[in-house]
Amino acid sequence: MPGNLFNRLRYLLERFFTRGPHYQLLLMVAFIGLISATGGLLLRVFDAEQTLLDSIWWAFLRLTDPGYLGDDEGFGPRVISTFLTVSGYVLFMGSLIAIMTQWLFSQMRLLERGLTPVSLKHHIVILGWTNRTQTIARELWLAEGRVKRLLRRLGAREQLNLVILAEELDSTHHELLRTDTGLRQHRRHTILRSGSALNHDHLHRAACLDAAAVIVPGHSFSQTNHVSSDIETIKTLLSLDAEAKRLGKRHPFVVAELQEPQHVAIAQRAYQGPVEVVPGDAFISRLMVQTLRHPGLSGVYAELLSHDIGQSFYIFRDVAFDGMTAEQLRAELQEGIFCGVVRGRGNDPQAILNPEPGFRMENDDALVMLAASYDQAAQRSPTGKPAAPTAPGRRISPGASQHKRLLVLGWSRKIPTLLAELSTYAVDRYEVTVVSTRSIAERVQYLEDSSCSWPGVTCEHLQADVTNAHQLEQIDLAPFDSIMLMSSERLGSGEEADARSMVAYLLLEQRLRNDPAQKQLLIELSDPNNERLMGQRLGEVIIGPLLLSHILAQVALRRELRPVVDELFTAGGPELTYRRLDEYGLSPGTFNFEQLQLAAAACGETALGILAQEKTHLNPARATRLTLSETDAIISIVTLNE
Numbered sequence: 043m044p045g046n047l048f049n050r051l052r053y054l055l056e057r058f059f060t061r062g063p064h065y066q067l068l069l070m071v072a073f074i075g076l077i078s079a080t081g082g083l084l085l086r087v088f089d090a091e092q093t094l095l096d097s098i099w100w101a102f103l104r105l106t107d108p109g110y111l112g113d114d115e116g117f118g119p120r121v122i123s124t125f126l127t128v129s130g131y132v133l134f135m136g137s138l139i140a141i142m143t144q145w146l147f148s149q150m151r152l153l154e155r156g157l158t159p160v161s162l163k164h165h166i167v168i169l170g171w172t173n174r175t176q177t178i179a180r181e182l183w184l185a186e187g188r189v190k191r192l193l194r195r196l197g198a199r200e201q202l203n204l205v206i207l208a209e210e211l212d213s214t215h216h217e218l219l220r221t222d223t224g225l226r227q228h229r230r231h232t233i234l235r236s237g238s239a240l241n242h243d244h245l246h247r248a249a250c251l252d253a254a255a256v257i258v259p260g261h262s263f264s265q266t267n268h269v270s271s272d273i274e275t276i277k278t279l280l281s282l283d284a285e286a287k288r289l290g291k292r293h294p295f296v297v298a299e300l301q302e303p304q305h306v307a308i309a310q311r312a313y314q315g316p317v318e319v320v321p322g323d324a325f326i327s328r329l330m331v332q333t334l335r336h337p338g339l340s341g342v343y344a345e346l347l348s349h350d351i352g353q354s355f356y357i358f359r360d361v362a363f364d365g366m367t368a369e370q371l372r373a374e375l376q377e378g379i380f381c382g383v384v385r386g387r388g389n390d391p392q393a394i395l396n397p398e399p400g401f402r403m404e405n406d407d408a409l410v411m412l413a414a415s416y417d418q419a420a421q422r423s424p425t426g427k428p429a430a431p432t433a434p435g436r437r438i439s440p441g442a443s444q445h446k447r448l449l450v451l452g453w454s455r456k457i458p459t460l461l462a463e464l465s466t467y468a469v470d471r472y473e474v475t476v477v478s479t480r481s482i483a484e485r486v487q488y489l490e491d492s493s494c495s496w497p498g499v500t501c502e503h504l505q506a507d508v509t510n511a512h513q514l515e516q517i518d519l520a521p522f523d524s525i526m527l528m529s530s531e532r533l534g535s536g537e538e539a540d541a542r543s544m545v546a547y548l549l550l551e552q553r554l555r556n557d558p559a560q561k562q563l564l565i566e567l568s569d570p571n572n573e574r575l576m577g578q579r580l581g582e583v584i585i586g587p588l589l590l591s592h593i594l595a596q597v598a599l600r601r602e603l604r605p606v607v608d609e610l611f612t613a614g615g616p617e618l619t620y621r622r623l624d625e626y627g628l629s630p631g632t633f634n635f636e637q638l639q640l641a642a643a644a645c646g647e648t649a650l651g652i653l654a655q656e657k658t659h660l661n662p663a664r665a666t667r668l669t670l671s672e673t674d675a676i677i678s679i680v681t682l683n684e
Contacts, residue, residue, distance in 0.1 A: 063145035070137055077133075078102040081126045088118035105130040157236055160205055163252045164198035166598060167294075169239035169278060171208035171215065172261035174299070177570060177591035179204060179232065180224035185349045187416050188599040196254055204232045207248045211236035240274060242281040250282060251291045255598040259591070260299035260322055272305045279313040286315065297598045299590060301455065304493040318597050318604045325593070326586040327459040328611050330564060333582060334448070334524050335467070336620050337562050340582040341658050342651075342677060346412075347592040353651075353660040356419040357384055357602045359408045368401040371409070372643065376423035378413030379639075379661050381648055381679060382609075382616075384602045393605035395616040396648045396679040410606055412650055412661050438625055438645050438680070445471045447521055451508040451546055452528040453478035453485060454566075458492035465496035477504045477517060508546040519553060524562040529586070531568075540572045547581070554580055610679070617682060620653060620675040630671050636664045638676055648679040 081101030082094060092100070104126040166182060168175055182189065182204060190200040208215055211234055219225050219232055237244025239258065250256050258278055260271040275298050286293045293315020300309055303321045310317060333340045345352045356378070363371060371380045382395035385407050394401070395410065403409075413419035448464075450457070457476065464472045476485065482503045489501070506513040508527075519525070527546055529539045547565055554561060563581030570588040597604045609616055623630060626641040635649070642649035651660035654674045662668065 063141055063148075066141045067138075070133060070141065074102075074105065074133055077126065077129050078105055081105070081122055084122050085119060088122075101126055105133070157247065159247045160233055160235065160249050162203050162205065162233075162249050164193055164196050164254045165203040165205055165249070165252075167248045167250050167253045167256045168204070168206045169245075169248070169250075169256060169258045170261070171206065171211075172259050173569065173587045174259035174261070174591040174594065175206060175208075176218065176222060176225070177588055178257060178259060178595045179206065180222070181349055181592055181595035182599070183224060183228045185595065185599055188349075188596075191416070192254060192599050198254070202231060204228070205235060205248045205253075206232065207235045207237050207239060207244065209236075209238050239278040240281065242285050245281060245285060251286055251289065251294060253294045256282065256294050256296045257594050257598050258296065258298040259594060260301055270301070272300050272302055272309075275300060276305065276309050276312050279309055279317070283313045283315065295598075295601065297594050299594060302493070303459065316601070318601060320590065320593055320597070320604075322586070322590050323456045323459045324463075325607075325611060326566075326584065326589065327456050327463045329589065330460060330526065330566070330584060331463040331467075332611075332617060333564055333584065334526070334562065336618070337582065338620070338653060338656070338658070339618055340564075340584050342618060342660070343584075343589065345658065345660060347589055347596070349592070349596070353412050353414055354596075355381070355603060355606055356411045356413055356416050357408050357600055357606070358411070358416070358420055359406070360420070363403050363409065364405055364407075366403050368397045368399065369643070371403070372639070374422055375409075375411065375419075376664060377421040378411040378419040379648070379650055381410045381412055381650075382606075383407040383409055384605055391602055391605050393609040395606070395609050396646075396681050399643075399646065408602055414661070438621070438647070444469075445473075446523045447473045448475070449517075449519065449522040449525045450474060450476045450528055451478075451525065451550075452530050452543065453480045454528040455531050456528070457485075458489055458494040458496075461489075461496035461499050461501060462494040465499045468498065472499045473502070474499060475502045475504060475522070477506050477508055479505065479507050481505065509542055509549070511549050514546070514549050519557065519561065522561060524564065525550065525554075527563075527565045529566045529568040537569050537572075539568045543567060544572070551580060615681060616679050618650075619678060619680050621647070621678050621680075622675055623670060623672070626676065630674075632667050632669045634664060634667055635662045638668075642676065642678050646681070649676050650679060651677045653677060 078098050078101045081104070082097035082099075085097045085100060086092065086094065089097075101122070104123045108127045108130060168178055182202065189202045193200050193202070206215075215234055219229050219234075225232060235244075235247040237247050239245065245251075258275050260275060279296065279298060282296065283293065285291075293313070296313060296315065296317045297320065298309060298313075298317065299320045299322050300306055301321070301323045303324045306319045306321055309319045329340070329343055333343075346354060348354070363374070366374065368380065382393060382397050383403060385392050385394060385404065393410065409419075411419035450460075453476065454460075461474060464474070478485065482505055485503055504517070506517065508514055527543050527550075529543055531539070543565060547563075550563070554563060565581050565583050567583055567585045568587060570585050572585075593607060597607070610618065621642070626638070626645060628638075628641055635652075638652070639649045651658060651662060652668060652670065652674060653659075653676075654668065654670060658677070660677065
């Protein structure tokens with residue numbers, strides 16, 4: 043029975059303590075009062091002259107202040123005083139300090155977790171911490187001019203505040219911001235909140251409905267078989283749409299990344315506000331195919347899509363250019379390169395790149411310029427140089443059909459979109475061989491279940507481990523024109539996927555160096571930090587998350603960039619290519635870039651730069667003399683009519 047009573051009291055004490063620091067403090071106050079009253083009653087046994095209140099006050103003073111210990115006389119009062127002083131050490135210096143420390147620590151942890159809703163407007167929100175988030179944040183801070191122009195259009199002060207909603211926020215995320223050289227100086231205006239983008243209540247912590255733009259990046263890893271990145275993104279769009287309607291607020295502009303192309307229409311139906319959906323797998327597959335067709339273009343893409351490397355696309359509107367022809371615009375804008383226009387506004391703008399001779403600007407057309415800065419893009423030529431020819435002298439033939447064989451090492455979710463992109467080039471015929479440890483039956487079933495089709499492209503499967511030297515040696519590389527190393531999403535992280543890719547690459551490198559045919563090698567990496575591992579080795583590198591991060595950030599700041607990217611990096615119509623000098627009717631020699639532009643315009647194409655001695659130079663200064671050989675090339679936008 044006493045044991046049961048003790049357990050009952052202990053249980054009640056535990057329940058009381060778990061209610062929080064306020065109840066814990068209340069219990070300590072009760073103990074202090076009880077001990078003070080007990081000490082006062084015991085004192086009256088030895089000193090009956092004192093009143094009860096005086097005795098209790100005497101006990102309370104000794105309980106709270108050990109300095110009274112030597113003031114008492116008599117054996118009894120001294121024993122009681124010693125007991126009270128020791129009890130005071132336990133209650134005041136032990137329990138109370140422990141409770142206060144624990145409460146303070148929990149409050150600091152609560153604040154560190156970022157559960158308090160932000161009070162901001164016209165900020166930018168990134169929903170989710172993925173392998174894209176840091177690059178997106180860095181790109182936003184680098185694009186300072188575009189940020190100011192965006193905020194100016196919204197009527198806000200020209201200071202960006204960036205809010206990142208991370209599902210499991212901890213000190214690691216704060217440390218990443220502190221150590222990242224591109225983000226460290228902007229930590230004061232980079233706010234981390236804890237929460238899930240799938241929970242509409244958590245969206246309020248980032249003040250999404252008051253944001254200038256909301257970016258929803260995808261993720262390649264850490265997804266289950268049942269909840270993919272696309273499903274999470276679509277659920278997030280539904281939550282944002284429902285909250286905006288429930289509260290009667292405007293729908294913020296959203297830029298979302300999806301992996302499967304067939305999910306784009308679903309995402310657009312899920313969100314009734316302004317939204318741009320970037321199909322990541324199709325976009326990266328397109329860049330890979332163009333790099334296979336034109337080796338060396340990966341460096342051009344990296345420069346065009348990144349704000350901190352060389353030249354970028356800029357879009358601006360100026361009524362002074364209304365009614366001008368493409369030739370007049372090229373002559374008027376000499377610091378940047380006129381690439382085309384964005385026509386129409388709202389939800390369906392159209393990009394017209396490499397416009398036909400005689401093309402005229404219409405009202406509300408926005409110019410698309412390639413330049414090092416916005417000011418350079420808008421700078422007009424003071425020389426008044428004559429316009430280029432109004433009609434091309436000739437068109438360059440697309441060339442004869444080619445039969446190419448591609449070896450793909452590793453399995454990726456992007457294989458169906460890669461095959462589909464290859465099939466869009468009807469003049470060429472591709473034979474693809476895929477090597478992976480994944481069973482052939484699984485791969486065939488995955489391809490059959492995909493929504494993509496690839497007429498004219500044949501796909502063969504081999505089962506082998508590309509990181510096993512013996513198994514890789516059994517693969518005959520001779521029949522293949524190009525080799526592609528794919529990053530697998532089946533592993534736990536980008537670091538693990540890249541580790542396999544790098545091992546396979548090192549096994550291939552020696553064989554390729556001894557190959558007189560010099561096969562083209564393209565490597566896909568998933569972790570941006572691993573790019574430096576390649577150094578000056580063979581092959582080209584495409585880092586999908588890095589390029590997608592650039593696109594998401596740029597489109598969030600300037601929505602009209604989306605149709606430009608779609609037009610330039612999707613099948614059919616304008617695309618980037620290399621042109622030999624003789625294709626423009628030129629012989630090796632010394633030129634300035636203006637001469638090369640006129641030669642390209644005479645063939646109905648737009649010259650963007652040169653590839654000289656295996657180095658890319660976009661939009662070089664017009665007066666600079668360029669000595670080009672037969673092996674050098676001109677980088678141009680051409681319009682395909684295949």
